[in-house]
Amino acid sequence: xxxxxxxxxxxxxxxxxxxxxxxxxxxxxxxxxxxxxxxxxxxxxxxxxxxxxxxxxxxxxxxxxxxxxxxxxxxxxxxxxxxxxxxxxxxxxxxxxxxxxxxxxxxxxxxxxxxxxxxxxxxxxxxxxxxxxxxxxxxxxxxxxxxxxxxxxxxxxxxxxxxxxxxxxxxxxxxxxxxxxxxxxxxxxxxxxxxxxxxxxxxxxxxxxxxxxxxxxxxxxxxxxxxxxxxxxxxxxxxxxxxxxxxxxxxxxxxxxxxxxxxxxxxxxxxxxxxxxxxxxxxxxxxxxxxxxxxxxxxxxxxxxxxxxxxxxxxxxxxxxxxxxxxxxxxxxxxxxxxxxxxxxxxxxxxxxxxxxxxxxxxxxxxxxxxxxxxxxxxxxxxxxxxxxxxxxxxxxxxxxxxxxxxxxxxxxxxxxxxxxxxxxxxxxxxxxxxxxxxxxxxxxxxxxxxxxxxxxxxxxxxxxxxxxxxxxxxxxxxxxxxxxxxx
Amino acid sequence: xxxxxxxxxxxxxxxxxxxxxxxxxxxxxxxxxxxxxxxxxxxxxxxxxxxxxxxxxxxxxxxxxxxxxxxxxxxxxxxxxxxxxxxxxxxxxxxxxxxxxxxxxxxxxxxxxxxxxxxxxxxxxxxxxxxxxxxxxxxxxxxxxxxxxxxxxxxxxxxxxxxxxxxxxxxxxxxxxxxxxxxxxxxxxxxxxxxxxxxxxxxx
Numbered sequence: 302x303x304x305x306x307x308x309x310x311x312x313x314x315x316x317x318x319x320x321x322x323x324x325x326x327x328x329x330x331x332x333x334x335x336x337x338x339x340x341x342x343x344x345x346x347x348x349x350x351x352x353x354x355x356x357x358x359x360x361x362x363x364x365x366x367x368x369x370x371x372x373x374x375x376x377x378x379x380x381x382x383x384x385x386x387x388x389x390x391x392x393x394x395x396x397x398x399x400x401x402x403x404x405x406x407x408x409x410x411x412x413x414x415x416x417x418x419x420x421x422x423x424x425x426x427x428x429x430x431x432x433x434x435x436x437x438x439x440x441x442x443x444x445x446x447x448x449x450x451x452x453x454x455x456x457x458x459x460x461x462x463x464x465x466x467x468x469x470x471x472x473x474x475x476x477x478x479x480x481x482x483x484x485x486x487x488x489x490x491x492x493x494x495x496x497x498x499x500x501x502x503x504x505x506x507x508x509x510x511x512x513x514x515x516x517x518x519x520x521x522x523x524x525x526x527x528x529x530x531x532x533x534x535x536x537x538x539x540x541x542x543x544x545x546x547x548x549x550x551x552x553x554x555x556x557x558x559x560x561x562x563x564x565x566x567x568x569x570x571x572x573x574x575x576x577x578x579x580x581x582x583x584x585x586x587x588x589x590x591x592x593x594x595x596x597x598x599x600x601x602x603x604x605x606x607x608x609x610x611x612x613x614x615x616x617x618x619x620x621x622x623x624x625x626x627x628x629x630x631x632x633x634x635x636x637x638x639x640x641x642x643x644x645x646x647x648x649x650x651x652x653x654x655x656x657x658x659x660x661x662x663x664x665x666x667x668x669x670x671x672x673x674x675x676x677x678x679x680x681x682x683x684x685x686x687x688x689x690x691x692x693x694x695x696x697x698x699x700x701x702x703x704x705x706x707x708x709x710x711x712x713x714x715x716x717x718x719x720x721x722x723x724x725x726x727x728x729x730x731x732x733x734x735x736x737x738x739x740x741x742x743x744x745x746x747x748x749x750x751x752x753x754x755x756x757x758x759x760x761x762x763x764x765x766x767x768x769x770x771x772x773x774x775x776x777x778x779x780x781x782x783x784x785x786x787x788x789x
Numbered sequence: 790x791x792x793x794x795x796x797x798x799x800x801x802x803x804x805x806x807x808x809x810x811x812x813x814x815x816x817x818x819x820x821x822x823x824x825x826x827x828x829x830x831x832x833x834x835x836x837x838x839x840x841x842x843x844x845x846x847x848x849x850x851x852x853x854x855x856x857x858x859x860x861x862x863x864x865x866x867x868x869x870x871x872x873x874x875x876x877x878x879x880x881x882x883x884x885x886x887x888x889x890x891x892x893x894x895x896x897x898x899x900x901x902x903x904x905x906x907x908x909x910x911x912x913x914x915x916x917x918x919x920x921x922x923x924x925x926x927x928x929x930x931x932x933x934x935x936x937x938x939x940x941x942x943x944x945x946x947x948x949x950x951x952x953x954x955x956x957x958x959x960x961x962x963x964x965x966x967x968x969x970x971x972x973x974x975x976x977x978x979x980x981x982x983x984x985x986x987x988x989x990x991x992x993x
Contacts, residue, residue: 655866655913662894662904670895674888676878686878689888722850722881723874767966768846786877787846 303409303418303460305440306447307389307425312402312434314342316381317371319433320542322556328369331358341373369545384540384564386532388432391571392425396532397444403451405444405529418458432567433560441465444529445520449478462523469521470496478521483514495521534572537632538565538579547586547623551615554583554624558615559608561629566604575600575637581611584626591620600635680747681755682724682785718743719761721771721786731772731782733764744776761788801828801959801978816942819855822986823971827960828978832856835940836959836977837933843949845873847966848988853944857916858885860942865915866892868908871901873920890915902928909935909943916942926955933957964988 327347331338338358350365386398395407415421429436439451440458450457453476459468472495475484507515519525542557577600582590593614659671673689741760748754756776769788797803815829824830832838842849896904905919936943961974970985
């Protein structure tokens, strides 16, 4: 096992920053209300003005009057953490999001696919930079060591157990993931580095620092294991962005829209899915949100394509008042199948299989809207055919109709009497004037045994307007013709 | 020849007044006289072809059946979208169409156009036939684009009254009944011939 740990040192701040186009102006997150409000995160520009964590918001405002203060939203950070887990799921099936601001991934199994740790790490970093998250990455043979290494020495990767002890041993005790009081008492005992701790007899050390800390040290070295709860990706994407300012202009909605769709795309890639349909809701202060439902011909997940489509739809939509929030919901997430193609197949990129196309048609037009036809051995035209269910074109299966190929095999070359290409399901009186009779009569007399007895004389008729009709008269009758088909 | 013009000429979007038409990927119609006057030597693949016929039963399917028989051998479905009548299996088999690859889509007027576009674009079908009753130029353009992207042959069977309407179809052929003739109204890649082509009568 090889565990990668990605820690997000300023997850809450990044979550706010990435929704804004402007990163240069000072911004702080605060916690608490009124005079007890304290700064809990500050971006680089704010730190430049002397703002720091723990400061009261009043003091921060005094130091830098134009600072943007945003209230810390723990639920939003949780959602952001969930989103990151969904993103990480594309790199590993074992993703753990139990630890705050941290993701743990088992990566050994993914090495072959991504081409080793160096390539995988580069890919992770590139993705996170594009998504807009500060991060530190560490790797170690066990998750706890990875956690400690990532937070203490970003970028440090230990490949095997032998080097693990060396790498851990170099760490100062206070970075070892032990709780603060324990680390401090160890410091006072003169133990500065973890390797000094590892060198001590285990039982005696346990008496000093307690069982919990001892267990932690064991886990770091891989001597004890811990069952981790793995992340399960959800089947629904539902993300919301609150806009910093209410806006009615389409232009200013594009940035949050693009961000939302990028996240959507990362989520889709994580579950190896595509989106067939998604809904964008533009929330207003009052009244119901303006919703745009975007349907696609085929499941897609390319962020640029999704953005182009959503933008086109947005441009055609009139927003009745200013927008305060933007939400994207999609619960129709079919598997994204890169089309399977022959090496020499010249069919175009967006090609789908007939099965997929038929599903799409049936989804909109109804269960029985798509069907085939089969020949049925009966002389009566009404019964000479059968609807062939939705068996794939190749299977004759359980259908009672005679398979045309089989009919040909048994009867030799097909030799039918002249039959029209179009058949009327129910004969109607022939309205057109008969110019001449080209062939006939041909007597069809059948069905006395099943109650649908029929005795008819069929004629091929040319009408005054040069149409060729297949019409009949009851046997022995000279009355008007009934139209049964067209020689189209 | 300019580098810009050459590809246009090769794809048949631009043609010269005189000279031989470039050979393009086309499916023989099964009617030699018609093949000779069509620029590619048959129905253009990856495009729409329009058949304009004055009334039912004047040969509108007979014109297509040789091509459909050939296409059904490609083992991709031939889709009939909202056909006006039921195809009589006996006659279609006699014409050489493999019924296993004949698929019928039941749809109303509006959905039929949607279904036609889906089928044309999907590249899953060998050919798509549809019978639009009311289709404006924009709709026809959509279908033509879908046929181009999906590289699928689309046949539109429409009443002769719409002959005056502008159309994006690559080929438009009008069926005349007395005497039975085919008049090529438009063919991309060449000038439509002045003379109508004799339409061989149905073998009795």
